Amino acid sequence: MITKVLATLAVVITGAILLYGTADFPAFGDPNSPASAGVEGGAPSISQYYITKSYDDTKVPNLVTSVLADYRGYDTMFETVVVFAAGMAIFAILRVFREDDDGVPNATHSNGNSFTDGDHSRIIVGTTVRIVVPVIQLFSLYVVAHGHHSPGGGFQGGVILGASFIILALATDLETALSRFSEKSYFALAAIGILIYAGFGVLCQVLGSDFLDYGVLQKIFLTDGPEMARSHSMLGVEVGVAFTVTGIMFAIYANLSSRGTLKSGL
Amino acid sequence: MGDQLPAIIVLAPMFGAMFVGLFGNRDHRVCFPIVFASLLISLCASIAAAQQVFTSGEVIDYFMAGWEEPIGIGIHLRIDSLNALILVLISVVVVLVSFFSIRRAGDQHTEKTPQFYILYLLLCVGLLGISITGDAFNLFVLVEVSSLTSYGLVAMGSSRRGTHAALNYLLMGTVGASFYLLGVGYLYLKTGTLNMQDIHAILQANGEIAESNAVSIAFLLILVGIWIKMAFFPLHGWLPNAYSYCPSTSACLLAPLMTKVSVYVMVRVMIGVFGVEWVFVNLGWSHLVVWLAVIAILAGSMLALAQREIKKMLCYLIVAEVGYMVGGAWLSDPDHWGLTGSLYHILADAMMTLCLFLAAGVFAKRLGAIEIKDLEGLFKKMPLTSVAFVIAALGMIGVPPTAGFYSKFYLIRGAIEGGHWEYVAALLISSLVNAVLFFRIFEIAFFGNKPAEGHGHDDHHEEETPNLEAPWSALFPLLASAAIIILLGLFNGPIVDLLRESLEHLPSIVTTQAD
Numbered sequence: 001m002i003t004k005v006l007a008t009l010a011v012v013i014t015g016a017i018l019l020y021g022t023a024d025f026p027a028f029g030d031p032n033s034p035a036s037a038g039v040e041g042g043a044p045s046i047s048q049y050y051i052t053k054s055y056d057d058t059k060v061p062n063l064v065t066s067v068l069a070d071y072r073g074y075d076t077m078f079e080t081v082v083v084f085a086a087g088m089a090i091f092a093i094l095r096v097f098r099e100d101d102d103g104v105p106n107a108t109h110s111n112g113n114s115f116t117d118g119d120h121s122r123i124i125v126g127t128t129v130r131i132v133v134p135v136i137q138l139f140s141l142y143v144v145a146h147g148h149h150s151p152g153g154g155f156q157g158g159v160i161l162g163a164s165f166i167i168l169a170l171a172t173d174l175e176t177a178l179s180r181f182s183e184k185s186y187f188a189l190a191a192i193g194i195l196i197y198a199g200f201g202v203l204c205q206v207l208g209s210d211f212l213d214y215g216v217l218q219k220i221f222l223t224d225g226p227e228m229a230r231s232h233s234m235l236g237v238e239v240g241v242a243f244t245v246t247g248i249m250f251a252i253y254a255n256l257s258s259r260g261t262l263k264s265g266l
Numbered sequence: 267m268g269d270q271l272p273a274i275i276v277l278a279p280m281f282g283a284m285f286v287g288l289f290g291n292r293d294h295r296v297c298f299p300i301v302f303a304s305l306l307i308s309l310c311a312s313i314a315a316a317q318q319v320f321t322s323g324e325v326i327d328y329f330m331a332g333w334e335e336p337i338g339i340g341i342h343l344r345i346d347s348l349n350a351l352i353l354v355l356i357s358v359v360v361v362l363v364s365f366f367s368i369r370r371a372g373d374q375h376t377e378k379t380p381q382f383y384i385l386y387l388l389l390c391v392g393l394l395g396i397s398i399t400g401d402a403f404n405l406f407v408l409v410e411v412s413s414l415t416s417y418g419l420v421a422m423g424s425s426r427r428g429t430h431a432a433l434n435y436l437l438m439g440t441v442g443a444s445f446y447l448l449g450v451g452y453l454y455l456k457t458g459t460l461n462m463q464d465i466h467a468i469l470q471a472n473g474e475i476a477e478s479n480a481v482s483i484a485f486l487l488i489l490v491g492i493w494i495k496m497a498f499f500p501l502h503g504w505l506p507n508a509y510s511y512c513p514s515t516s517a518c519l520l521a522p523l524m525t526k527v528s529v530y531v532m533v534r535v536m537i538g539v540f541g542v543e544w545v546f547v548n549l550g551w552s553h554l555v556v557w558l559a560v561i562a563i564l565a566g567s568m569l570a571l572a573q574r575e576i577k578k579m580l581c582y583l584i585v586a587e588v589g590y591m592v593g594g595a596w597l598s599d600p601d602h603w604g605l606t607g608s609l610y611h612i613l614a615d616a617m618m619t620l621c622l623f624l625a626a627g628v629f630a631k632r633l634g635a636i637e638i639k640d641l642e643g644l645f646k647k648m649p650l651t652s653v654a655f656v657i658a659a660l661g662m663i664g665v666p667p668t669a670g671f672y673s674k675f676y677l678i679r680g681a682i683e684g685g686h687w688e689y690v691a692a693l694l695i696s697s698l699v700n701a702v703l704f705f706r707i708f709e710i711a712f713f714g715n716k717p718a719e720g721h722g723h724d725d726h727h728e729e730e731t732p733n734l735e736a737p738w739s740a741l742f743p744l745l746a747s748a749a750i751i752i753l754l755g756l757f758n759g760p761i762v763d764l765l766r767e768s769l770e771h772l773p774s775i776v777t778t779q780a781d
Contacts, residue, residue: 018448021483025455034458039472043337043464050339074330074341078395078407081280082414085388088287089418092381093429184291191287198280201273211273213332 058230060148069234073212077197080244084190087248094260129171136164144242154241162249174258186247193243200233271315272328272343276395278307283387290380297383302364309357316350338461344400347768352397352530355613359522359620360390362743366624367515389415393527402450403460413439419516420508431507438504442494449487456480462539469544476544485540496528498592499562502585510577514627522620525584526612529591546598559593560692567699574637576626586696587615594677597684602769604680607673609765614669614754621658621747625651628736644711647734650741654748659704661751664697669754
C-alpha cells in the first residue's frame with residue numbers, strides 16, 4: 001500500500017514538473033521555434049539545413065532516410081547494434097540446450113506436407129500462409145529498397161521480412177520454419193547485416209575519408225558525383241539493417257515461443 | 267591513420283563482436299583471441315589518442331560521415347583531455363577483465379560462450395562510445411547499447427535471483443534512460459540542436475533561453491536519469507542484487523565501469539553542455555546535491571556494514587563511492603578541487619572496484635566463499651590474491667600510497683574550500699566504516715572465525731590447507747589492478763595536473779584569480 005502511494009506521488013510530481021516545463025515551450029508548429037529556425041548565438045538551424053540542402057547533398061527524396069542513414073548514420077548503426085544486442089541477450093537468457101523437452105507434447109512432423117497436415121482448420125491456414133508468405137517477403141524487399149523515396153527502409157522492411165517467417169512458424173510449427181531459416185543462419189544473417197553497415201563505413205575510411213562518409217565511394221560506384229554515391233550507399237546500409245532486423249525478429253520469436261528449446265513452439 | 271583514432275576506438279570491439287557472432291559458434295576457441303585482439307586495438311588507439319591530446323594540448327574532433335558544417339547536422343566525436351583518460355581507463359579495465367573471463371565464461375554456459383563475448387564486446391562499445399561522443403542524442407543511443415548488454419550479462423547467471431535482479435535492473439535502467447531522453451528532448455525544443463558544444467554556446471550566449479524553466483527542467487531530468495544509472499543513493503535499489511547475483515565476470519566488468527562512466531557523463535553534462543557557471547551560479551542547487559551526496563555516503567556505508575555477503579558489501583560500498591563522486595563534482599569550490607577530486611576518484615575507484623570484485627570472484631570460485639565468514643584462513647590459502655585484495659582494501663580505506671588516499675585528499679580539499687563541512691565529515695566517517703569493514707575481513711582471513719578460542723587451536727587446521735591460489739588468468743588482472751592502484755597514487759601529481767589542465771581548457775570553466 002505504502003509503495004503504491006509513494007509510486008503515485010512520484011508519478012504525480014514528475015508529471016507536474018514535466019507540465020511546468022512545457023509552459024515556456026514554443027507553440028506547436030511555430031515556424032520560429034528554436035528547432036525550426038535556430039536560435040541566436042548557436043549554429044544555423046539544422047532542420048532548415050536538412051530541408052533545403054539534403055536533396056542536393058544526397059539525391060535522396062525522402063528526407064527522413066537521408067537524415068537517418070547519412071547525416072546521423074552513426075546513430076542508426078548503433079540502433080541496429082541495439083537490436084542485435086537484444087537478440088543476443090534473449091539467446092543468452094532463454095536458450096536451453098537440454099535434450100529433454102519440458103513437457104511439451106511431441107508433435108510428430110513426419111514426412112508429408114507440414115502446411116496441411118493435421119486437422120482441417122490447418123488446411124485453410126496453411127494454404128493461405130503458403131500463398132501470402134511470398135507476397136509478404138516481396139513487399140518487404142520493396143519496403144527496404146524503396147526507403148529512399150517513400151516511408152520505409154531497413155528497419156520496417158526487416159520487420160516485415162522477419163514477420164513472414166513468424167507467420168510461417170505460427171501456421172505450421174517452429175521446426176518447419178527453422179528448417180528454412182535455422183538458428184545458425186539467422187544469427188549469421190544478423191551479424192552480417194551489421195558488418196555490411198559498418199563495412200560501408202570502413203570502406204570510406206580505407207578510401208581516405210571519415211567513417212560512413214559515403215561520398216568517397218563514388219570511386220567504387222562510378223557515379224557522377226558524391227551525391228549519387230551517397231544515395232547508393234544508403235540503400236546498402238538499409239539492406240544491412242534489414243538483415244539484422246530480420247534475423248533478430250525471428251530469433252526472438254523462436255526463443256520466446258519455445259521457451260528457448262527451439263522445439264515445437266506455439 | 268592518426269586522425270581515424272576516435273572511430274577505431276569505438277569500432278574495433280564492434281567488429282570483434284560481429285566476428286565472434288559469425289565464427290564463434292563453430293569453434294568456441296576462436297572467441298577469446300578475437301575478443302582480446304579487438305580490445306587490444308581499442309586500448310592502443312585510446313592510448314595513442316590520449317598521447318596526442320596531452321602532447322599537443324588540442325582536442326581531437328572527428329565528424330562522423332564528414333558532416334562538419336554547419337555544426338550539429340552530423341555526429342561529432344570529441345576527445346579532449348577529460349575523456350582521453352576515461353577512454354584509457356575503460357579500455358584498460360576491459361582488457362584486464364577479458365583475462366579473467368577465459369575460464370569463467372565457459373563455466374556455466376559453455377554453449378553460450380560466443381553470446382557472452384558478444385555482449386561483453388558490445389558493452390565495451392557502448393561505454394567507449396558514451397565517453398567519446400559529443401552529441402547528446404548519440405550518448406543516449408550508446409547508453410541503450412551498454413544497458414541492454416549489461417541486462418543480458420547480469421541475467422546470464424544460473425541463479426534465479428540473478429534473473430530477477432536483472433529484470434529489476436532493466437526496469438530501473440529503462441526509467442533512467444527515458445528521463446535522460448526526455449531531458450534531451452526538452453533541451454532540443456529550446457535550443458534546436460543536439461550537439462553538446464552547440465548547446466553550450468547557445469546557453470552561454472542567450473540568457474533568455476538559459477534562464478527558462480524548460481532548460482532547468484531538462485537539466486533536472488537528465489540529472490535524475492544519470493543518477494538512476496549510477497545508483498545514487500535513493501535511486502540505488504537495482505544495484506546490489508544485480509551486481510552480486512550475476513556471473514563473476516559480468517560483475518567485474520559492470521561494477522567498475524557502469525557507475526563510473528555515468529559519473530563521467532554527469533560531469534560532462536555539467537561542464538560540457540550546461541556549463542559550470544550555469545550549474546553552480548544560475549541554478550544554485552549545490553548545497554542540496556552535496557547534502558544528498560552526504561546522505562548517500564552515510565547510507566551506503568551503513569548498509570555495507572550490515573551485510574554478510576562479500577559482494578553485497580562491495581555493492582553498498584559502490585553506492586557510498588558514488589556519493590563521493592557526485593558530492594565532489596557539486597562542491598562548487600572556486601578552484602574546482604572538488605571536481606578534480608571527483609574525476610580522479612573515477613579513475614581510482616574504477617581500479618579499486620575492479621580489484622575487489624576480481625578478488626570476490628576468485629573467493630567465490632576457489633573457496634566457495636559467499637559470506638565474509640567463509641574467508642577464514644584466506645591469507646594462507648591464496649597469498650597473492652590476498653595481497654591484491656589488501657591493496658584494494660587499503661585504497662578504499664584511504665591509506666597513503668594508494669590512489670584512494672589522494673582522491674579523498676583532493677575531495678576534502680575541495681570541500682573545505684567550498685565550505686561544505688558536512689561532506690568532509692561524511693567522507694571521514696565513511697573511511698572509518700571502510701576501515702572497520704576491511705579490518706574485520708582481515709581478521710577473519712588471518713586469525714579465523716573464532717576469536718574466543720584463541721589462535722593455538724586453529725593450528726592443526728592450517729596445516730592441511732591446500733594451495734588454492736587462483737590461476738594466472740585471474741591473478742594477472744588482480745595484481746595488475748593492484749599495481750595500477752598504487753601507481754595512480756604515486757603519480758597522482760601529474761594525473762591531477764592533467765585533469766586540472768583539462769578543466770581549465772574547457773571553455774566553461776571560470777578561471778579565478780586565485781589559481
